Amino acid sequence: MEQWAFWLWEEHSDQIEITLRLIVATVAGMVVGINRDIHNKPIGMRTLALVSLGSAIVILSGSVYEGLHFGQDAVSRVVQGILTGLGFLGAGSILRGKDGMEVQGLTTAATVWIAAGLGVTAGLGAWFITVAGTLVTLFLLTYGTQLEEKLIRFFGRSERSREGTLED
Template identity: 50%
Template sequence: MTEWDIALRLAVATAIGMVLGLNRDLHGKPTGMRTLGLVGLGAAIAVIAVIDPALPGGHPDAVSRVVQGVLTGIGFLGAGVIVRGTGEAQVRGLTTAACTWVTASLGVVCAVAAWSVIATALPLLFFVLLLGGPIEKGLHARFGGRITAEPPTEGRRPD
């Protein structure tokens, strides 16, 4: 792997994270361009460090262990943006947490240069982020569902 190849993989992982972060910024969410840019970059760095034969290391299981560690660790970072306010029935931050996890996954994919996966995943990701909310609201309105859960009344189990 050349230095230019490494730079390209890291740059694409960072750029993808920053674009996803911009979406979160525009929606006033707690993670933004810098955070998700760093998540993508960090995931790519961790994987490149074990797949580049010029770098020390080289255990046969190293890549799978690093990927597992990155995705597990990012799960904890994502959990930090999930909140439930006092007295609120609604949990907030799930989409942002999922976006953080997907950003790390895409950073891993950039590190292994699986560009066809990136080309397929990005349109799907933006479809969900940009159109998922309106589609979900429309379906709830059409079929009589509620957008948010209401707290159960005392002595009654939720449906």
């Protein structure tokens, strides 16, 4: 068993570290989001987890895959432009209800932003980061709400009021 684990680490240490970084970034965003959910604040676990994961994807793609045909400064400027532009697109998906208290579309906006991060990684040829980031994103979007509800019940409120939440 030890030989297998050592071989796996030796052969795939970079991919294991990248996956660990993506997961840790996601968990960090989730922890902050759970705190916000417990205190009935606007942005929740899924949204902040997606934003944190997207940030990790973009920074890893820029730092791990720097030996491309483009200069690091040029790639950095392009990534900044993409993320800034997509921020405006994501903002367009956020809607405020007539009462001014309910806001919808933040998870959609975060998903637009993370899709931009995944596009950046694919464009840089960071295939492993793209695949790992996509899988973590899909897991979070598929099971995030259920996990969020369980963690809220465990750490805070006994039942979650969906009124006033910003998650979609």
